[in-house]
Amino acid sequence: MIYNIYIFNKxxxxxxxxxxxxxxxxxxxxxxxxxxFGMLYSLKAFITSSSPKKIDDxxxxxxxxTSTYKLHYYETLSCIKFIIMSDPNVPDLRDDLxxxxxxxxxxxxxxxPIYKHGxxxxxxxxxxxxxxxxxxxxxxxx
Amino acid sequence: xxxxSIYILNKAGTLIYQNDFGNTEKLxxxxxxxxxxxxxxxxxxxxxxxxxxxxxxxxxVIETEAFKLQCFQTHTGIKFYVIADPNHQQLEExxxxxxxxxxxxxxxxxxxxxxxxIRCDLxxxxxxxxxxxxx
Numbered sequence: 032m033i034y035n036i037y038i039f040n041k042x043x044x045x046x047x048x049x050x051x052x053x054x055x056x057x058x059x060x061x062x063x064x065x066x067x068f069g070m071l072y073s074l075k076a077f078i079t080s081s082s083p084k085k086i087d088d089x090x091x092x093x094x095x096x097t098s099t100y101k102l103h104y105y106e107t108l109s110c111i112k113f114i115i116m117s118d119p120n121v122p123d124l125r126d127d128l129x130x131x132x133x134x135x136x137x138x139x140x141x142x143x144p145i146y147k148h149g150x151x152x153x154x155x156x157x158x159x160x161x162x163x164x165x166x167x168x169x170x171x172x173x
Numbered sequence: 174x175x176x177x178s179i180y181i182l183n184k185a186g187t188l189i190y191q192n193d194f195g196n197t198e199k200l201x202x203x204x205x206x207x208x209x210x211x212x213x214x215x216x217x218x219x220x221x222x223x224x225x226x227x228x229x230x231x232x233x234v235i236e237t238e239a240f241k242l243q244c245f246q247t248h249t250g251i252k253f254y255v256i257a258d259p260n261h262q263q264l265e266e267x268x269x270x271x272x273x274x275x276x277x278x279x280x281x282x283x284x285x286x287x288x289x290x291i292r293c294d295l296x297x298x299x300x301x302x303x304x305x306x307x308x
Contacts, residue, residue, distance in 0.1 A: 034224035050224065063222065070218045074235075077211045080204065081256060083177040083195075084239040091237050098230035099223050116224050123236075 033171050034100065034116045036161075038136070040149055041110035043068045047152045049161075052172065071104065071112070093125060107132055121170045135160050176304050177240060177256045179271065180205070183288045184250030186213025190291040194304060212254065216244065243268060251275070267303070274299045 035050035045064040057063050071092075078092050089110075094103045096119050103115045105128035113128040113136075139157035140146055146154060165171055181190035188209030200208075216231030223229035235242040236259065243264035244254040253268050253275070278296040279285050285293065 066218065067222055070215060070222065073211060074215050077208065077215060078235065078237055080200075080208055081178075081242070082237065082239045083256065086237060086239045091239065093236040093238065095219065095232050095236070096234040097219055097223065097232055099225040099227070100229065102219075102222075118225075 032118050033121070033165060033168070034118070036116075036165070037064065037067065037112075037114040038152070039064075039068055039112040039114070042149065043072075044149060046150065049158075051165075067114070068112075071114070094123060103128060105129060105132065111136070117170065124170075127164075127168065131161065131164065135164060175258050176261075176267075177258075179253070179255045179300070179304075180209055180212070181271075181275070181291065182209050182213055182252040182254075185288070186210050187288070189289065192297075192300070212244075213252070216246070216252065245269065245272065247272065270303050271300065274303060 032052045034052055035048065037045055038047040040046050043065070045061075045068070048060070048064065074095070075088065075092055079086055079088065082091070089106045089108060092104050092106075094101060096102075098119065100116050101119045101121055103117065103121075103124040105113045105125050107113075111132070113132055115124055115128065117124065135157060139154055139160055140152055143154055143157075146152070152158075176194050178191070178193050180188060183189050186209065188206045191205045191209070212232075220229045220231045231244070231246065232242075233244055239259070240256050241259045241261060241264070242254055242256050244252060245265070245268035246252045253271050255264055255268060255271075257264055274296060275291075278299055279291050279293055280287075282293055282296075285291070
């Protein structure tokens with residue numbers, strides 16, 4: 032099942048966060064978001080150094096897994112980062128993250144003239160479309 | 174299926190063993206130590222970020238386009254991690270095999286000091302044989 036989604040812009044600001052199937056109450060959400068961004072920044076640097084072959088800075092990192100969750104990662108060329116946390120048995124969601132970017136985020140956020148870059152997304156249409164898309168996925172609730 | 178590197182970290186995150194296999198280019202010794210310490214921190218933060226209540230382990234698998242990293246942490250906090258081809262499948266069994274070699278040829282070595290760098294020829298030899306069999 033899917034636990035939450037984060038969207039970060041290139042400055043590391045979390046511009047969208049939503050959780051479902053809630054299992055744990057966060058003490059301080061904005062601190063968690065900063066910790067996650069910093070951790071992913073370090074993880075990408077670690078991966079670049081560890082790789083036996085040349086690795087792309089944007090498309091190199093796919094996902095990581097722990098005993099309780101799996102983090103799926105997709106970064107666009109404009110450095111917008113889409114992150115989904117799910118349970119460990121969910122297969123790779125990178126294709127879904129690409130669709131979320133190209134079919135939902137670009138259509139309802141980037142093309143929205145009211146939206147200011149770098150601010151939190153509050154667009155109802157985007158939120159509705161995103162929830163619609165995620166909830167129709169087979170791995171959303173099981 | 175290629176194994177590129179293996180690292181062993183002690184419970185403080187210090188690199189106590191590292192070996193490269195195949196034709197990977199070598200980094201400086203300090204770079205390996207830094208990579209080990211970085212992984213130790215990332216491992217700990219990943220368990221903090223768990224969206225599920227109850228305790229979570231740290232990173233067990235990292236998948237990228239060029240390699241796959243599999244990590245095994247013992248109950249005493251020693252971390253074994255290996256960097257291999259993205260499609261390699263038996264890394265978990267391999268790490269348990271390395272752990273067995275570690276207990277047999279490092280911990281039972283009376284000259285080995287706990288938490289220090291591993292310099293045991295027999296461990297090196299057995300490890301190379303284990304990886305040779307897997308490849």
